Amino acid sequence: MKLSSRIPFRLALKQTPEQRSSSIDTYQRTMLHSNLLRLVARGGPKRLMSTATKLTTVEVNDKTGIATLTMNRPPVNSQNVQLLEDLQKSITEIENNKSRGLILTSAMSNVFSAGLDIHEMYNTNEERLRIVWTELQNAWIALYGSSLPTAAAINGHAPAGGCLLATACEYRVMVPNCRIGLNETQLGIIAPKWLMSGFLNVLPKRVAERALTQGRMFTTQEAFEVGLVDEIANSKEEALEKCSAFIGSFAKVNSLARGLTKLQFRAENIKEFEKIREKDVANFIALASRPEIQKDMGIYLENLKKKGKK
């Protein structure tokens, strides 16, 4: 089951708060049960494979059984609807193919992901905005809610939505001289709580609050010092090796117990997210449609283009 195939939230909205909370618990139980079945199924033999969607590839190492999911949308892996959908397909595939863990990385040489594709939000209609935001939510919950061990080999810059994907993983290894962070306040926008939750999981509250209010982009070294990334690697290859070593550290741990323990840690955030996900889409549409936000997006895109030409 894809975690994004979620509780029947429209039904839950018609219920009393008590009924709603019980529906959410039912969802959680269903989610844990389905992840449990997947974990039990994972006990079988490993398979070697290499597959691709339009914008992602999945390669499973036949020796370690670890899958590497690579985002490949030049020039900067900005997250359009296609990339967000392909990420979900690849995550589901990795969860179903008996892989031992998932490493997320990028095919670009200096960018992990530039976050949401701003072109997708600029000069568009409400329906498109709804699709963009829903697919971002779906991609995030598929990664954040996966019971597999997950790690990000951050081989380049990871602003905003790039940081979101990296912090949805359990472990992060980053190459030097890049930047990572949630820069939303710098753009004059407010990231919703669920979007911050991975960040809040890994940083002390005080550090997270300051970084989020400043819209701070950490250098690799700074990110390592505050704990936003776990290790620094000198190359993408080394980052992949370190991520594999992290996933390998669970080799002797019962995978069912591991996965369920992880999900218990994340259940509260997932539950909160499920409660507000529809409202969150409406909020995003309202925010992104505002004329002043549209104007700022246009200026931001122009500046990015000018910078690119320098």
Ligand SMILES: CCCCCCCCCC/C=C\CC(=O)SCCNC(=O)CCNC(=O)[C@H](O)C(C)(C)COP(=O)(O)OP(=O)(O)OC[C@H]1O[C@@H](n2cnc3c(N)ncnc32)[C@H](O)[C@@H]1OP(=O)(O)O
């Ligand atoms: C203003 C946004 C308003 C949003 C409204 C509501 C949103 C509410 C909630 C917010 C949640 C998530 C938000 C996001 O994820 S928004 C995206 C934020 N991302 C950024 O700010 C990153 C911007 N990009 C960069 O800083 C740099 O590109 C880079 C990633 C550090 C890479 O630098 P580089 O020198 O290697 O490449 P560069 O020359 O800058 O870019 C190459 C081309 O790619 C285009 N481009 C870069 N980033 C984006 C992007 N996010 N969306 C679309 N296009 C992007 C850039 O314009 C260049 O294009 P061209 O070749 O000149 O045509």
